[in-house]
Amino acid sequence: MIGIVVVSHSRALAEAAVGLAAEMVAEDKRPVVAVAAGLDATTFGTDAMAVSEAITTADSADGVLVLLDLGSAVLSAEMALEFVDPEVAARVRLTSAPLVEGLVAAVVTASTGASLDAVAAEAERGLIGKQDHLGGTTVADTAPVAEADRTADVVVGNEHGLHARPAARLVGLVNGFDATVTLTDLDTGRGPVDAGSLSMVATLNAQQGHRLRVGASGPQAAEALAAIEKLAAENFGDEPVEKAAPAPGGSGLDVAIGPAVLAGDAVDLSEYVASDNELGRLDDALRAAGDELRVLRDGSAEHGGIFEAHLAMVGDRKLLEEVRAAISAGTPAPAAWREAYDALATTFEALDDAYQRERAQDVRAVRDRVLRQLTGTSATETPVDGILVVPELDAATAATLDATRVAGIAVRAAGTTGHGVIVARSRGIPLITGIGDVEVPAGTTVAFDARTGSFEIAPDEQVVRATIAERVGERRRALEEAEQPATTRDGRTVDVLVNVGVVQDAVDARGADGSGLVRTEVLFGDRRTAPSVDEQVEAFRAIARALGNKPITIRTWDVGGDKPLAFLPQDKEANPFLGERGLRVFRRRPELLRDQLEAIRRTAAETPVHVMFPMVTTADEVAWALDALGPRHGLEVGIMVEVPAAALRVGTLAKDLDFVSIGTNDLTQYTTAADRTNAAVAPLADGLDPAVLQLIDHVVRNAGVRVAVCGDLASDPQAAVLLAALGVTELSAVGPQVPLVKARLRQADLGQVDTAAVLAARDADQVRGLL
Structure with missing residues (x-):
């Protein structure tokens, strides 16, 4: 098995890249990966002598592949070859492959016992998947794939599709057989691609639910197909997510009364003080918001898809690039985040389809979730016996409210297909929509009757409670x-x-x-x-x-x-x-x-x-x-x-x-x-x-x-x-x-x-x- 050396200006960067790549293959199958990075644990730079020592550590009769980050790393690696034994130097290959993507591809490919030429070629194709998805110039030509002798269809059951780890498991499995295996995504038409190449598998961008046609030829074609079908049936090694029990429901009435609790106003950014690590703050907020959304997703069998969509918005690459660029130019993280997501919400609101227009609510919900993390602001707590008055109702609020404590929800926005409205009604929370811009002082008693469409400030409480008693009695008798x-x-x-x-x-x-x-x-x-x-x-x-x-x-x-x-x-x-x-x-x-x-x-x-x-x-x-x-x-x-x-x-x-x-x-x-x-x-x-x-x-x-x-x-x-x-x-x-x-x-x-x-x-x- 070949050895691998990582040369980088940053020891933290190199060790993190090696840690990521190591996750892709089992410990007993990993190649030796040596690191020569940084002048010490905190000082950036490269040292030719350290590189030569790393090459000696990783040396193998099968060869050594050296991946580098930039600039002087190349010069240091070339100089290091003069310090090692000429016989060792002859087995070393310096590659222009991208450090992170190339390292992952190299570790996975080397783990299968592939030759130095094959590992180097695979590492140099490391950017193909990303470029194919985002656009860009292809970095390496892809060899044509042979026509398959036999085929089998499998379904990607993984929650996040064929992402790095399951793709690596597939590649490792394929390369263990004397067979040529290809993959074609029947839902997108992509392929066929070489299933023994991590980079090529990445170009499929196969998502959960996609149907893959696996083609195989060669002496062990049948065995390879059977093994892949088994791996696919096991979600390519990914563990299924456990679903939590549903939250308790509310009264199911259509009438409510209680003190108004105002929520949903814009997150206050006036007290925010920017630091010299705004990008780091953003990353921390994104991780925390993502963790919250995963809890919501995994705890809702019925509405988990809503929070999965919110997670996708949190990690939207294009928006994150815009936000990070604005922060790098000097804009505080909360302002940059709000500007990008306000623009996206405006885009949704301009769409022709009414259902899609209401998805702007989801965008603003994601915006505010991250802003609360950035500013340390808490979400509104469940009002005890109160009526929550909100400009619009997001799904996360509707899903996490204590339905046994809140008297009801009054939504200013009209519309009945917002995700928050759907979730609240499914939980039996009394709710009315479309109350408009009526001024509602905090703490003032309000009441609504969704059956008649009325919303009142300072209502005749005796009349409202009589109506509630009548509806409760009506429901009780009906249940009996x-x-x-x-x-x-x-x-x-x-x-x-x-x-x-x-x-x-x-x-x-x-x-x-x-x-x-x-x-x-x-x-x-x-x-x-x-x-x-x-x-x-x-x-x-x-x-x-x-x-x-x-x-x-x-x-x-x-x-x-x-x-x-x-x-x-x-x-x-x-x-x-x-x-x-x-x-x-x-x-x-x-x-x-x-x-x-x-x-x-x-x-x-x-x-x-x-x-x-x-x-x-x-x-x-x-x-x-x-x-x-x-x-x-x-x-x-x-x-x-x-x-x-x-x-x-x-x-x-x-x-x-x-x-x-x-x-x-x-x-x-x-x-x-x-x-x-x-x-x-x-x-x-x-x-x-x-x-x-x-x-x-x-x-x-x-x-x-x-x-x-x-x-x-x-x-x-x-x-x-x-x-x-x-x-x-x-x-x-x-x-x-x-x-x-x-x-x-x-x-x-x-x-x-x-x-x-x-x-x-x-x-x-x-x-x-x-x-």
Whole structure:
């Protein structure tokens, strides 16, 4: 095995680089790496005599590779060759490879027993991966790879993709076989590249969830493929992250009162005093902020992806380059950081897509997290029995609030799709958005009622507390009677089911007659690799068990629009809500759907299961889905009715189906031409708009099969009565609303609902008045 020498002006730099490279290979396989760096532990410089001693230490019959940092390091190394035995000097190779990247590549390659020429070539290619990703001139030509005799496909399961350590394990494994192995990233089209080269593997930039095609040829091709498949199944040696238990939830009420606690204002930088180590301060703040975000990510199975995105923002290379350049030019670290992230937030706010505009909240959350670390400022503590009033709600705040102590949250910004709003509602924290710029003195008693949209300063506390008592009593009575069927006063029974996004939704559900919507894209939304058939079966079984093996309706992958799926990357679309969504996506990726359908069929053999296909528009799509499903074997099959076209021709679409389920969220936005994520037009996207109700009525009258509703409208007790009066026989609501919906239905006489007047109403407000 060759030896390696590191020549640097800085001993700390050299030792850190050696430490990094040593992490890439097992201790018993590392080559000898000797260091000649600095004139002493703290003084910069190089010494030819020290270099000659390091060469003697690392000397091997296979040769010695010398990596250098800059300037006089080269001169010192050349002079050192005059001090050593000529026979030793003949085995030494000085290389222009980059010190850090080249050293890592050299150590990994040398550990496989490669020749000095091969190690030197690999070290000199050390920058290729970085240049390929960031742009730049290629430093070395890459040899063409041979065509493979056999192939196998594997998936990158590592949380951070094929980063240095797992890539090094792969390279070390490959070079242990008498075979030529190549890698091609099927998701990006990169490759094939030499899998025995760390630099070439780096050029793939393979991320979690990417599918790699491994090609092999040579005497041990089969053995190499089998070993790589095994390594990939073990996440290339990376340990999985343990998930913490979920935080406790709140009351789930929609009304709250308490003293106002103001938070979310800009971090005060006026007292900050710059030092002569601003770059070091920034690095410390970034490490601390990263540690906080990793704790949040690992503690949230449902929302971990949000904090993973925040981590990516903290480490954004382009922004960090801008910030560090500004600091080097004399700008204090907090000011440089704030300026860069304010500019990024402004960029997001200028985007056309409303959902993307709301991501500016995430940028500002990351900005403030790091600023608090730089200034030593603490985040606002959970207000005891108070109402947190914030300009906007970031996900970290929503996830870390003590939901059992905070009375509620009032958000000045409008919009319901901000990540903080989503997290808070999922935790049952009373919340209202869009209160605007109303002046709220700190400590003043405030109250809100999200059901009516009211926010009051110095309210009549007696009236508010009476409303809270009424809602609490309403909820308590509903919970006590939750297991009773929802049979109306005129004798009609409506099944009230629960919408499930995570298994805990099913565990927490009270009184549900099953699940009318299992959102598989949410159930596995924190995954960056597609779940296996077995993993899906286990999750479906867990949901069924939690619901007492009552029927569950599993919706196949519903992605696109405002619902991205990490392991199914999609091209950017000008109008994603009118693009590839739901079933449309899987006409080009049928393998993911086939696996899911297999998991559904296996689950259906043990417990009652229905399957439902989303975003269906044409009869051809229905036929394609049924063909993909294959023999039903008693499995009930339905589709989502989410677009007006499907509603109007439901009789044709439902011809070979057992049921249809109306997704009122999408049906409303497509009918009213109002993006549900755009606060400016959100009032138009009202599920009680008579046009939407007319389409629902048309579906009920013409489907020829049973009709369910699984959109938000089914979670509104008042609207639920109207839907039942129109002929809907199944309602699937969010968990906390199931008992309330059932209670309201039991009080109703559907024969007394004037559906003709409702369908002929002028607008949604008039519909509410009639109800």
